[in-house]
Amino acid sequence: MISSADDNAMAPLKVLVLGATGPTGRRIVSQALARGHQVTALVRSPGKAGDLSGARVVVGDARDEKALREAVSGQDVVVSALGTPASLFREVTLLSTATRALVNAMKAEQVFRLVCITGIGAGDSAGHGGFVFDRVIFPLLLRKVYADKNRQEAIVRNSGLDWILVRPAVLNDKSGRGAIRALTDLGGFNGGAISREDVAAFVLDQMQADTWLHRSPLITW
Template sequence: MQNSVMDSTQTKILVLGATGPTGRLIVRQAVAQGYDVTVLARSAEKARGLEGATLTLGDARDETVLRQALKGRGAVISALGTPASPFREVTSLSTATHALVDAMKAEGVRRLVCITGMGAGDSAGHGGFLFDHLIFPLLLRKVYADKNRQEAIVRESGLDWVLVRPTILNNKPGHGGVRALTDLSDVHGGTISRADVAGFVLEQVRDDTWLGRAPLITW
């Protein structure tokens, strides 16, 4: 069950990928809930609109930058993403996650909530016909190869982690709740609003229900 009161450490979070559409909602909801939020972005221009958060500038693949951003934080939410890449190898997610894990260990920060996606790990093959047979192989195969590497780094980190695998994202208003599943035998696709993903991810900062697991979340 989710704790009703956050201690002072738990209220202090670092959000990576905060300038993306899901990351922005995570920041907005976290600030509204009283979290002390730091975001890491490549430039102040990209971070426009993230009111209420403290900005650290730099590259998420740079361990030195990450260690600076992590100082005083109690948890990390990674909403890092990368564009579809049909032909070019993708390494940015795993590279950044490797640097993040090392930085978190160095700074003594243990809680990591990391968004990957439907199609990673044992959720592969549960996206429905269109996703599994067209979108995934033609556009996302190389991205998901790196998401798999990313998940492996998190699993082997020794940190207190939750991997969150949303179904296909949409920009509709949130419903205020999600279905979180690890038994995917009856899952064949699905969609979820970014707002509901943000809400679920924030819950994992304090809630141990899914600790050490990789739920697929959908509506």
Template sequence: MAGSGNDKIPTPHSKILILGATGGTGRLIVKEALARGYDVSVLVRSAEKGRDLGGVKLVIGDARDETVMREALRGRDAVVSALGTPASPFREVTLLSSATRRLVDAMKSEGVTRLVAITGMGAGNSVGHGGFLFDTLIFPLLLRHVYADKNRQEAIIKESGLDWVLVRPTILNNKPGRGTVRALDDLSGFHGGNIAREDVARFVVDQVEGEAWLRRSPLITW
């Protein structure tokens, strides 16, 4: 299935919280959301990390702290999670699942129901669809611990009862966006792909209002 799922006009006054806003994709999500007229808050670990994010409300703290998360969520209408973690060849990774567990609990407490979260190609039933190099070398040697935690993260979200969309980008690049993506949930015959962070950002912000991919896990690629 192709297209972005942008089937509703964004509400200019909607208030969203963005997690992972200082990462490569997160910064573009912030830029895209502001350009569409959203009121944006971001949760960052320190004021220094967020000092160059103009036009947003900064909330300082650890995403694994539910008290901090509830403060960040207060008055928000939706959440975008672009949380990421570096490759970890040897050590178990728990950041994504622990932060997401705090997030889900806090969203329920604050009455926020829409959650759009980026995981990645290799999570859930997209495992084994990354192409030869990704599936046989990169994934098992560098990313298996990261993706074990992404799978825990996805399970927490799917079991949350929230209005969620899980976005699984293929390999990210920093090329200019094309303005369109392929969004797939049938991966038969699909092996490998790449996509610009710019296009991921557009697709993710589409899902804040869109219904086409609600409670689904599209893989997005060029």
């Protein structure tokens, strides 16, 4: 068991958040600001960024390498909370396309720390989501999304950056508990849930800590 509050006293950083208008991204932005970090949010739709008060908002597409370079310039760390809707039939490429462009932009701008959120079901965490997730939700709604998450993870792993891949268990909007489990040995683990608040706290802790550097912890209550 680790406390998500153990490393809150880190030095202030300049952090770029992708996916800042999503439900997890918003919590990352608000918690980062509360910790004293300088936050830049790259958003595609400025109308959705009205409540990101305190953050510097840059309008651009996360798949556009030029826009990414402008947003990445001068940052200490990038947090990717990009998500994509479920897709029954259409191929999903947003996550891998944006991540490939992001890696190129980070290298060009000499920014090397990347904390990237994927999810339970990615990589070797597949088959550990519990009966309903693994047998119903994943094959019917998320198969194409997770194919792209796997491509995204491969791009991050081969990037040469100082990366951490964070795989949350099934997300909910409950209050954070302040303590979570971070697992890489998933033997005997099935199911699990975690709040977006606790995911945000864990992700922010990884901006300087090296405990999970070049690793892919699954985080759960």
